[in-house]
Amino acid sequence: MSDALSADPRGALAAADAGSDRRLHPLTLMLNLVRQVPQAILGLIALRFSGPDELKPWVGLFALLALLAMVGFEFYRWWRFSYRLDPEELRIASGVFSRNVRSIPYERIQDVNLEQGPLARLVGLAKVRLETGSSGSGDEGALDSVDLAEAERLRDVIRLRKAQQADGAPSGESDAGTEATPLPQTEAPLLFGMDMKRILTAGVFNFSLVFFAVVGAVVNNLDFLMPDDFWNPRRLLDFLGLEDLFAALDLAARIASVIAALIGLVVVGLVGGIIRTVLREYGFRLERTETGFRRRRGLLTLTDVVMPLHRIQAAVIATGPIRRRFGWYELKVQSLASDSDKESDHSIAPLATADELRHVLGETRIAWETDYPAMRAVDPAMWWVPLVFALPVPILGLGISAYLASPFIALAYLLLPLVPLISWLHWRAHRYALLGDQLYVRDGFWNQQLTLLPLRRVQSVDIRQSFVGRFIGLAEIAIGVAGRSGAVTIQAIPIGDAIALREQLLGVAVRNRPSGTS
Amino acid sequence: MSAGFADELVFAAPSPDGLSAGLRPLDRRYVHVIRLMTALVVLPVLISATVTEFALVGKGVGEHGMITAPVLALCAFILVFLPQRKWKRWGYAAGDEQLRVARGWMFRTDTIVPFKRIQHIDLGEGPIERMFGLASLTVHTAGTHNSIVTLPGLARGSAEAMRDAMRLHIRREAE
Numbered sequence: 164m165s166d167a168l169s170a171d172p173r174g175a176l177a178a179a180d181a182g183s184d185r186r187l188h189p190l191t192l193m194l195n196l197v198r199q200v201p202q203a204i205l206g207l208i209a210l211r212f213s214g215p216d217e218l219k220p221w222v223g224l225f226a227l228l229a230l231l232a233m234v235g236f237e238f239y240r241w242w243r244f245s246y247r248l249d250p251e252e253l254r255i256a257s258g259v260f261s262r263n264v265r266s267i268p269y270e271r272i273q274d275v276n277l278e279q280g281p282l283a284r285l286v287g288l289a290k291v292r293l294e295t296g297s298s299g300s301g302d303e304g305a306l307d308s309v310d311l312a313e314a315e316r317l318r319d320v321i322r323l324r325k326a327q328q329a330d331g332a333p334s335g336e337s338d339a340g341t342e343a344t345p346l347p348q349t350e351a352p353l354l355f356g357m358d359m360k361r362i363l364t365a366g367v368f369n370f371s372l373v374f375f376a377v378v379g380a381v382v383n384n385l386d387f388l389m390p391d392d393f394w395n396p397r398r399l400l401d402f403l404g405l406e407d408l409f410a411a412l413d414l415a416a417r418i419a420s421v422i423a424a425l426i427g428l429v430v431v432g433l434v435g436g437i438i439r440t441v442l443r444e445y446g447f448r449l450e451r452t453e454t455g456f457r458r459r460r461g462l463l464t465l466t467d468v469v470m471p472l473h474r475i476q477a478a479v480i481a482t483g484p485i486r487r488r489f490g491w492y493e494l495k496v497q498s499l500a501s502d503s504d505k506e507s508d509h510s511i512a513p514l515a516t517a518d519e520l521r522h523v524l525g526e527t528r529i530a531w532e533t534d535y536p537a538m539r540a541v542d543p544a545m546w547w548v549p550l551v552f553a554l555p556v557p558i559l560g561l562g563i564s565a566y567l568a569s570p571f572i573a574l575a576y577l578l579l580p581l582v583p584l585i586s587w588l589h590w591r592a593h594r595y596a597l598l599g600d601q602l603y604v605r606d607g608f609w610n611q612q613l614t615l616l617p618l619r620r621v622q623s624v625d626i627r628q629s630f631v632g633r634f635i636g637l638a639e640i641a642i643g644v645a646g647r648s649g650a651v652t653i654q655a656i657p658i659g660d661a662i663a664l665r666e667q668l669l670g671v672a673v674r675n676r677p678s679g680t681s
Numbered sequence: 682m683s684a685g686f687a688d689e690l691v692f693a694a695p696s697p698d699g700l701s702a703g704l705r706p707l708d709r710r711y712v713h714v715i716r717l718m719t720a721l722v723v724l725p726v727l728i729s730a731t732v733t734e735f736a737l738v739g740k741g742v743g744e745h746g747m748i749t750a751p752v753l754a755l756c757a758f759i760l761v762f763l764p765q766r767k768w769k770r771w772g773y774a775a776g777d778e779q780l781r782v783a784r785g786w787m788f789r790t791d792t793i794v795p796f797k798r799i800q801h802i803d804l805g806e807g808p809i810e811r812m813f814g815l816a817s818l819t820v821h822t823a824g825t826h827n828s829i830v831t832l833p834g835l836a837r838g839s840a841e842a843m844r845d846a847m848r849l850h851i852r853r854e855a856e
Contacts, residue, residue, distance in 0.1 A: 269732040325836065346855055499823075621798075622794075622798045622823055622827075622828070623792060623793065623794045623795075623798065623820040623822050623828075623830065624792070624793050625790050625791065625792045625793075625827060626790070626793075627788065627789065627790045628788075628789045629788050629789075630785065630786075630787045630788070633789070641826060641827065642826075642828040643822060643826045643828060644826070645823040646823075647826070649734035649826055650827065651777075665774050668793055669779065
């Protein structure tokens with residue numbers, strides 16, 4: 164099942180017919196309709212239960228009319244959507260009321276990614292997503308959906324034309340498709356894969372209360388079906404027939420039941436994390452293709468993502484205090500185009516040992532030469548200065564409310580030491596190092612992240628100093644990097660060090676030939 | 682009053698430490714631009730203070746001048762003294778290979794963008810800037826943080842010269 168995406172497209176390639184308009188696969192219609200059914204049904208239920216009384220007999224008729232309108236609209240939309248592989252560009256014509264023809268030159272297409280949802284897999288369709296590297300939503304060019312062979316053909320033709328344009332060779336008029344016989348992806352060497360045992364292990368570290376979020380969302384949408392004040396605990400116990408039982412319990416039993424509930428929460432969190440991880444990482448394969456990485460994963464929704472090496476800007480090695488003890492790390496790379504799941508990092512090894520990780524990293528031009536013990540700590544002012552400003556407020560507030568309202572509030576003082584503790588842990592976790600032509604920055608105590616930034620990827624450098632920082636002679640460095648949601652920052656270093664570090668960071672950008680960003 | 686003014690109420694020159702060394706000031710005329718732009722912010726405050734005062738006095742509460750006088754004094758202070766100080770907080774340096782822009786006092790930021798990393802350059806003129814023959818230079822990098830760095834208050838001619846020098850650099854790197 165997992166190799167559905169590698170179906171042989173040679174037959175389809177031979178039949179390539181550049182320059183003719185093509186429509187999406189007709190089954191797309193069915194997929195789009197099926198996707199809308201749950202909403203429609205919810206709407207009808209809501210109408211049935213909460214609409215005006217006079218309208219209730221007509222609900223069936225409304226449903227029929229709505230269905231017809233939906234089918235008609237979807238069909239028309241499908242009919243008006245077409246795409247064409249011209250010699251120089253891909254053209255997509257769309258729009259029901261206002262027509263829009265989009266031309267995407269092949270050389271501007273950065274990635275061709277395929278994505279298959281569970282339904283699409285049943286009927287053998289795939290969504291083709293073209294990343295153009297513009298800062299839009301990432302849906303600049305999406306063909307949703309075509310059959311798998313056509314998707315593979317599109318990917319190969321686009322890659323070939325892109326390569327031809329890059330070489331400056333004239334692109335063949337109609338025989339370009341037939342030339343595209345080499346298919347390096349299918350026999351590309353496997354760099355990193357995860358078996359079921361590894362995926363389950365990853366799930367254990369992926370503690371997630373998403374289950375409750377799902378329940379919450381469902382309840383939110385269906386609350387018109389529930390009696391008022393359903394969530395009142397007494398009412399809930401009553402509803403479940405447990406009230407008498409609960410009242411009969413003594414204090415010890417009540418405490419025991421609370422502990423049992425907490426254990427239950429942990430179990431649900433673990434199971435939720437495992438399920439989520441299995442759904443996402445099932446059949447994880449990272450391959451080395453000619454130009455970069457290709458990642459395939461997913462149990463229900465299968466994704467197939469290509470990442471050219473030259474667009475990788477930085478790498479992040481993530482771990483946690485427990486994972487680290489077992490020797491597990493996650494490797495993410497930051498690339499110029501956004502991933503299909505709108506994450507800014509592409510996870511290319513979700514749970515790997517240090518050796519496996521170095522093996523993958525070896526393919527990029529990024530090294531992992533140092534780690535926490537050898538890195539430089541920052542000034543301890545990082546943890547205590549914010550406390551000077553942040554702590555007086557809760558201390559005073561608690562004192563006043565304990566005095567005015569209830570002395571029990573003063574118990575909250577017991578929690579206050581947690582604030583400096585967490586602050587201190589974060590300071591201890593924050594370290595940096597400049598080694599060779601790479602900057603290493605480590606952050607986070609619970610989610611430990613080690614950022615590996617090659618200096619050739621530095622776009623700009625800020626030195627920031629607040630009035631407090633000026634008073635104690637400390638500054639912060641913020642480095643702009645492409646394809647990352649925020650800056651790479653080093654906090655609380657002496658101003659002299661900051662200025663010297665900035666010189667070194669920019670040395671490569673200013674002296675050497677540029678390596679560019681794309 | 683916006684937070685921007687609050688930053689500037691503290692009287693002190695930028696410290697002559699290493700961070701501010703080698704910076705050039707903006708064009709003197711930019712002081713007037715700041716003053717006019719501040720006036721545009723201050724004016725509504727002045728108007729609403731006057732309206733409130735007339736409404737209150739009409740109801741027989743208080744005397745004329747009880748609100749307008751202090752507000753007027755504050756506005757005068759802001760308009761007379763602060764633009765000069767705000768202007769002084771800015772500084773820039775355009776070397777052969779990089780552009781450096783420093784700004785702010787309470788939260789000072791000192792940015793360096795290597796010419797090689799510039800994607801494109803904007804030369805902008807607001808209506809007030811044009812009145813004084815000034816322009817602002819904006820450079821864009823590929824970074825997501827800090828991808829837009831703006832340097833206001835340059836004489837139009839020198840802004841154009843800087844732009845052309847940078848553009849030459851970008852073109853040379855592209856080859």
